[in-house]
Amino acid sequence: MFESAALAIILSAILVLYRGIRGPRICDRVLAINVIGTKTVVLIALIGFIYERPHFMDIALAYALINFIATIAFLKYREMGRLD
Amino acid sequence: MMEVIYILPLLFLVACALTAVLMKDLLGATIILGAYSLIMAVVWTMLNAVDVAFTEASVGAGITTVLMVAALSRTVRGEYEPAHEARGWKRKRFSITKVSGFFVVVLTAAAMIYGTMDMPDFGDPNAPANLHVARRYIEESRHETGVPNFVTAVLASYRGYDTLGETTVIFTAGMSVILLLRRIRRE
Structure with missing residues (x-):
């Protein structure tokens, strides 16, 4: 069951990657990488359960904390043209 | 699956x-x-x-x-x-830099794949990496260092000075990046 869920999430991440590659505007791409990051968090939690090491859940939580840094950088650059 | x-x-x-x-x-x-x-x-x-x-x-x-x-x-x-493309000249599809760069990349990839040919299988218990010091770390690190996780024991105890050096390098790099990226006040 966990394997099926992981497979579905990887396939949907590939679908989102299509939007990230084609995305005509930069906002499409930023949104795509944000969705991929969220899928990564779920995927790592699922891998933890597949390997019967549920403490991977902590790592998934830490990923969720790291996830938004790049998004903030992109959006700040998009809005202000610089980072400082 | x-x-x-x-x-x-x-x-x-x-x-x-x-x-x-x-x-x-x-x-x-x-x-x-x-x-x-x-x-x-x-x-x-x-x-x-x-x-x-x-x-x-x-x-x-x-x-x-x-x-x-x-x-x-x-x-x-x-x-x-390049400037001549901006002037509307015809763009060459296969320039000498592109072709030579492609060959260098292909050669490097072939050399690296050739280098992995005689490596042991993934997870092979008889691989040299699993026979030499790994057994000692698995059996003795708990007694010798008191750290339950032996990856952490290797990083923080057996190779403690190495990790200290790495931390110094990363700290220096972080300070340099902060110095480079700091806001320059224009009067």
Whole structure:
């Protein structure tokens, strides 16, 4: 069951990657990488359960904390043209 | 089923890498590289290398992306176009630099694949890496260092000075980056 869920999430991440590659505007791409990051968090939690090491859940939580840094950088650059 | 779960992220990585190379918009290429790092972290987790996965996510998807965006904000966003292309001259499809660069890349990849041919199988218990000192770490590190996780024991105790040196390097690099990226006050 966990394997099926992981497979579905990887396939949907590939679908989102299509939007990230084609995305005509930069906002499409930023949104795509944000969705991929969220899928990564779920995927790592699922891998933890597949390997019967549920403490991977902590790592998934830490990923969720790291996830938004790049998004903030992109959006700040998009809005202000610089980072400082 | 598990083979498909192993193979699909690797295909994802190939697609990301090709896109990042071929894309003309450098900001878009940076975003695609962020996606590459996130999925690479998943691959490291599948290989049970959790600490490497953590470094990949924080450095690859976090710090590297921010640094590249900072570099783009100080330079230009498009890829460099030589002057004769801007004047509307016909663009050569196979220039000498492109062809020679392609050959160098193919040769390097062939050499690296050749180098992996005689490596032991993944997870082979009779591989030299698993026979030499690994057994001592597994059996004795709990007594010798008192750390329950033996990867942590190797990093923080057996190779403690090495880790101290690495930390010094990273601290120096962080200070340099802060000095380079700090706000320059214009009077």
